[in-house]
Amino acid sequence: MSIILPGRRRGIRDKLSRLHWPLIILLTIIAGAGVITLYSVAEGHWQPWAIKHGMRYLAALGVLVAAALVPVRFWLSLAYPVYFAALLALVAVPLIGEVNMGARRWIEFGGMQFQPSEAMKIGLVLGLARYYHGLRAEQVSHFLYLIPPALMIGAPVGLIFIQPDLGTALLLAATGAIIVFVAGLSWRIGFAGVLGGIGAAYGAYRFDILKEYQIKRILTFLDPDRDPLGEGYHLLQSKIALGSGGLDGKGYMEGTQSQLKFLPEMQTDFIFTIFGEEFGFVGAIGLLLAYLAVIITGLSIAMGAKLHFARLATVGVVATFTLYVLINTGMVMGLAPVVGVPLPLVSYGGTVMLTIMAGFGIVMSAHVHRDQDMYRSSDSL
Amino acid sequence: MVSFGAHDPERQEVVSRRTVLLGGGVSLLFAGIAGRLYQLQIANHQKYLDLAQENQFNRRVLTPLRGEIVDRFGAPLASNRKNFRILLVPEQARDVDAALDKIAQITPVSDDRRARIMREIRRRGAFTPVQVADNLTWEEFSRINFQLPHLGGVLPDVGETRDYPFGPASAFVIGYVGAVTERDLAAEKTDADRVLLRQPGFKIGREGLERTYESELRGAAGSMNVKINAHGRVIEELADTAKPPAQGKPLTLTIDAELQTHAMKVLAEPIPGVEQDVQSAAAVVMDVITGDILVLASTPAFNPNDFNVGIDPALWRELNESPYKPLLNKALTGAYPPGSTFKVLSAIAAQEAGHKPNETVYCRGKMWYGNRYFHCWKAGGHGTVNMEGSLKHSCDTYYYEIAKSLDIDVLADVAKRFGLGQTYELGVSGQKGGVVPSREWKRAYYAGNPENQTWFQGETLSAIIGQGAVTATPLQLAVMTARVATGRAVRPRLVRAVGDLVLPPPQAPLIDVDPAHLAVARAGMNAVVNEYGTAARSRIEDPDWQMAGKTGTSQLYRITNEERARGLTKPEQLPWARRDHALFISFMPYENPRYACSVLVEHGIGGSRAAGPKARDIMKAVAAKDPASRTPFDPRALARAPGLQEG
Numbered sequence A: 001m002s003i004i005l006p007g008r009r010r011g012i013r014d015k016l017s018r019l020h021w022p023l024i025i026l027l028t029i030i031a032g033a034g035v036i037t038l039y040s041v042a043e044g045h046w047q048p049w050a051i052k053h054g055m056r057y058l059a060a061l062g063v064l065v066a067a068a069l070v071p072v073r074f075w076l077s078l079a080y081p082v083y084f085a086a087l088l089a090l091v092a093v094p095l096i097g098e099v100n101m102g103a104r105r106w107i108e109f110g111g112m113q114f115q116p117s118e119a120m121k122i123g124l125v126l127g128l129a130r131y132y133h134g135l136r137a138e139q140v141s142h143f144l145y146l147i148p149p150a151l152m153i154g155a156p157v158g159l160i161f162i163q164p165d166l167g168t169a170l171l172l173a174a175t176g177a178i179i180v181f182v183a184g185l186s187w188r189i190g191f192a193g194v195l196g197g198i199g200a201a202y203g204a205y206r207f208d209i210l211k212e213y214q215i216k217r218i219l220t221f222l223d224p225d226r227d228p229l230g231e232g233y234h235l236l237q238s239k240i241a242l243g244s245g246g247l248d249g250k251g252y253m254e255g256t257q258s259q260l261k262f263l264p265e266m267q268t269d270f271i272f273t274i275f276g277e278e279f280g281f282v283g284a285i286g287l288l289l290a291y292l293a294v295i296i297t298g299l300s301i302a303m304g305a306k307l308h309f310a311r312l313a314t315v316g317v318v319a320t321f322t323l324y325v326l327i328n329t330g331m332v333m334g335l336a337p338v339v340g341v342p343l344p345l346v347s348y349g350g351t352v353m354l355t356i357m358a359g360f361g362i363v364m365s366a367h368v369h370r371d372q373d374m375y376r377s378s379d380s381l
Numbered sequence B: 001m002v003s004f005g006a007h008d009p010e011r012q013e014v015v016s017r018r019t020v021l022l023g024g025g026v027s028l029l030f031a032g033i034a035g036r037l038y039q040l041q042i043a044n045h046q047k048y049l050d051l052a053q054e055n056q057f058n059r060r061v062l063t064p065l066r067g068e069i070v071d072r073f074g075a076p077l078a079s080n081r082k083n084f085r086i087l088l089v090p091e092q093a094r095d096v097d098a099a100l101d102k103i104a105q106i107t108p109v110s111d112d113r114r115a116r117i118m119r120e121i122r123r124r125g126a127f128t129p130v131q132v133a134d135n136l137t138w139e140e141f142s143r144i145n146f147q148l149p150h151l152g153g154v155l156p157d158v159g160e161t162r163d164y165p166f167g168p169a170s171a172f173v174i175g176y177v178g179a180v181t182e183r184d185l186a187a188e189k190t191d192a193d194r195v196l197l198r199q200p201g202f203k204i205g206r207e208g209l210e211r212t213y214e215s216e217l218r219g220a221a222g223s224m225n226v227k228i229n230a231h232g233r234v235i236e237e238l239a240d241t242a243k244p245p246a247q248g249k250p251l252t253l254t255i256d257a258e259l260q261t262h263a264m265k266v267l268a269e270p271i272p273g274v275e276q277d278v279q280s281a282a283a284v285v286m287d288v289i290t291g292d293i294l295v296l297a298s299t300p301a302f303n304p305n306d307f308n309v310g311i312d313p314a315l316w317r318e319l320n321e322s323p324y325k326p327l328l329n330k331a332l333t334g335a336y337p338p339g340s341t342f343k344v345l346s347a348i349a350a351q352e353a354g355h356k357p358n359e360t361v362y363c364r365g366k367m368w369y370g371n372r373y374f375h376c377w378k379a380g381g382h383g384t385v386n387m388e389g390s391l392k393h394s395c396d397t398y399y400y401e402i403a404k405s406l407d408i409d410v411l412a413d414v415a416k417r418f419g420l421g422q423t424y425e426l427g428v429s430g431q432k433g434g435v436v437p438s439r440e441w442k443r444a445y446y447a448g449n450p451e452n453q454t455w456f457q458g459e460t461l462s463a464i465i466g467q468g469a470v471t472a473t474p475l476q477l478a479v480m481t482a483r484v485a486t487g488r489a490v491r492p493r494l495v496r497a498v499g500d501l502v503l504p505p506p507q508a509p510l511i512d513v514d515p516a517h518l519a520v521a522r523a524g525m526n527a528v529v530n531e532y533g534t535a536a537r538s539r540i541e542d543p544d545w546q547m548a549g550k551t552g553t554s555q556l557y558r559i560t561n562e563e564r565a566r567g568l569t570k571p572e573q574l575p576w577a578r579r580d581h582a583l584f585i586s587f588m589p590y591e592n593p594r595y596a597c598s599v600l601v602e603h604g605i606g607g608s609r610a611a612g613p614k615a616r617d618i619m620k621a622v623a624a625k626d627p628a629s630r631t632p633f634d635p636r637a638l639a640r641a642p643g644l645q646e647g
Helices: A012-018 A021-041 A050-069 A072-096 A116-133 A143-161 A166-183 A187-206 A212-222 A231-245 A271-304 A308-332 A350-368 B005-043 B045-056 B096-104 B111-124 B138-146 B167-174 B182-187 B191-197 B208-212 B214-218 B257-268 B313-321 B339-352 B387-392 B396-403 B408-417 B439-445 B457-463 B474-486 B515-530 B561-566 B607-625 B636-640
Strands: A098-100 A103-109 A112-114 B057-062 B076-088 B130-133 B154-163 B177-179 B203-205 B222-228 B234-243 B251-253 B281-287 B293-299 B361-363 B366-369 B372-375 B383-385 B495-498 B548-554 B581-588 B595-601
Touching: A012 A050, A012 A350, A021 A050, A021 A271, A021 A350, A050 A350, A072 A116, A072 A143, A072 A308, A072 A350, A116 A143, A116 A166, A116 A308, A116 A350, A143 A166, A166 A187, A166 A308, A166 B005, A231 A271, A231 A308, A231 B005, A231 B045, A271 A308, A271 A350, A271 B005, A308 A350, A308 B005, B005 B045, B045 B057, B057 B234, B076 B096, B076 B138, B076 B167, B096 B111, B096 B130, B111 B130, B138 B154, B167 B208, B167 B257, B167 B293, B182 B191, B203 B208, B203 B214, B208 B214, B257 B281, B257 B293, B257 B607, B281 B474, B281 B607, B293 B474, B293 B607, B339 B387, B339 B396, B339 B408, B339 B474, B339 B515, B339 B548, B339 B581, B339 B607, B361 B396, B366 B396, B366 B457, B372 B396, B387 B396, B387 B515, B396 B457, B408 B439, B408 B457, B474 B515, B474 B581, B474 B595, B515 B548, B515 B581, B548 B607, B581 B607, B595 B607
Parallel strands: none
Antiparallel strands: A098 A103, A103 A112, B057 B222, B076 B130, B076 B154, B177 B203, B222 B234, B251 B495, B281 B293, B281 B595, B361 B383, B366 B372, B548 B581, B581 B595
16 A cells, blocks of 8 residues: 655656556557557558568657656646757748748758748647636636637647648647637637637638648548549549458458559558458458547546646547547548548657657656646655 | 745646546547547458558560461461560650650660650550650660660560551552551540550551451450559569460451562563663552453552651651652552443444444544544554454554444443443542543532533543543453453452452353354454464463463643644653553463453553553463462461460
């Protein structure tokens, strides 16, 4: 029996034992699904993706554990600095950023390419959680207290939208909205906000604010058969791959659609399709259940944390993760427009992996330090 | 640092409630995703499975081999040979110009060719392979294959192309094949044929028998299912699903390639004493019993192998602009005044009009009729001439005398019975009908001009010696000679068998003519060659192959009285285009005719001088080989050859 005394600093071993191991196992299972799928996509080769994916996951897991060992109050104190640093970087993008595939998203940072919009995914979650940490329950729906979060969300969303990166902008906006909702925004204001969002979207379409390719993608999403060899081609091929997989799939490395390269971006955005083609309905549902388990676990961690910041930050990270999963799977099945959102931990790509795992590091920190609250731990900072 | 610990229970309650709500909402959305998965993978599984199959498998058209064309003894006149070529899939190459530059480093790609490739890509779209170059050497082809990893979208391919081993010698009979045009595609009735015609490098018959017998020669496409990837690259050929293509039917001709080649050589030989490099000439040799055309020659001739590849524009211009018309088959498409060769028919017409062969005419070298002199070719005159002598010496005056009282329609009737003024089913287009003048012909000819429609007897005087309006092709003259030799309405033919179906020779009913009249005409022709007539120097000494013939010289310009008074220019000194045409018709053996021959030498000056010797040289070769006595080729042998069965 170990009664942790308030104010006492825990040892590393103690903290490690408090890690949420089932969550780590779930994340590892999902990343493992990514490795075996990438191995199949490369026609049975570890190169160029599978081995790197596995190594990156292990490295990112290290980041997760390291972040988990850091007291959650430390993250709280870093929240605003991280948010504003990310915002500053976003402002810098149009000035010094690299143009890549028609969009300006990257900046050079110490010889490395760095995507500020990715950092903002963490930054916004931390920033909003920090903001609501300082509000009383009745202040949340007060008009004046709504202005700062509106600006905190609106500024990065606007900056990312003009890059242009519609997918990430919408993802950030939705994440922000979920945090505000969970923080206790009144339903009335919530509905008004949703209606306003719809109006804004319609206005954007009406007044040519969207790029042509973005409109085309949305129209294709609404009617994929209108251009089967153009924008709708990927979606159609994706549906064919999934559908032809059937109940138990075509078998590992037997997916004809993917092996014959009918699918685009197989190692990144469309990887769920290959998984579904080769492992069938059973496999795909299994993977979805693993994701759901991660999400539920994350939400339960949020509910178990004493620190208000920790709760909201956890919800924010889980929300981001959830949106990735829903948008990506919805996209490859024709339920959402093709916007270039990867499947977390399965799609190949280091930046997103790192963002997700760092986010879960904060979640894990919230879990490890779930009993800590502000007034009991003033000694730690 | 501010602490709101006091408010925490309330905030925690809200967050927990909302988090549960969020979890429920997310679970619902996941259920939606799962439902969609069910719809795709379970409910509509079969539909997507079928689509996946369609994606994966493609039907590839297997191009059939074109039917061969062989001569009467089976020698190939048109066959197929391997063609190493490069195809390009524009969609895979992306930058077509760069790809062409790379190919051009290995095998030349002319600007002209490049423009044509670009046009074809625009017309056919980016997914259809286009032919960039063909007839590559093995070395070039290997280099392309070696560099293939750096040549995106380039497909090396071994196709089949038409080969004409006899080149120009068979050009006018066989014709040639050429690239498919949009009009060809529009003319096709079935989709299968259109698909076949769209195959890269597919050729269809453009001229001659290649065109006429296109549907027989083409064959039927086969198909094979292939497994492809998204780039259309073939991963696997599924041979067990293959339906082999059926080669086109072979054509067996009546032509004797050896004699044909010999005739082309003889025609091209210079005429002694005349400075003229190129002989624009034609010759036809027929079997007078079956109508089989053994030789159908015309010089100069183009090389059909130049046309297979897509002819070089400079060469095309040269062929078109040459005064010797190498693109025209003069044996069929050239209608010339037959000159004195026509007298054979005139002699028959004279007898039908009541003249006896022993009636004589005194030739003074010219005869006054109407308002002018009609001149005999021999200025001093022939003296007393009977019918046989009139043929032997080709006396014009004799026929002028006959013509004074001869009805033109009687002459026209004889000419038609003996095969002039009509075309024959040969399968080679462009045949001219020639003109057999008659009262009706003149009425029709001057339909818009009633005052010119009256026939004048003076015109009969020109017509009876094969001048004036009378024209005939060398083919018609050969048919005429065959009919004179046999008394039967022999019809010429070029195709002896289609596939393995041997066609019977066309019916040759007896001509409604008195055999005695024919005998006189034949005796006259015999005298021309063998009794010191106008073609004495073209005599064949072999008694088994005694040749009878008739010379002809067709005057192209009327000689004016002033010219005659001044003294005639020697024909050798006239420009080529003003010289008279030389003609000669002949048959052999005289006693039991088997072969008939006609020879025309454009601007050859004189029949006895230019055409007769060529006919003799050709007929000597015919006599030496005697193709009619040899067993012809059995086309079933071709059909039985391995690989040629119909699928």
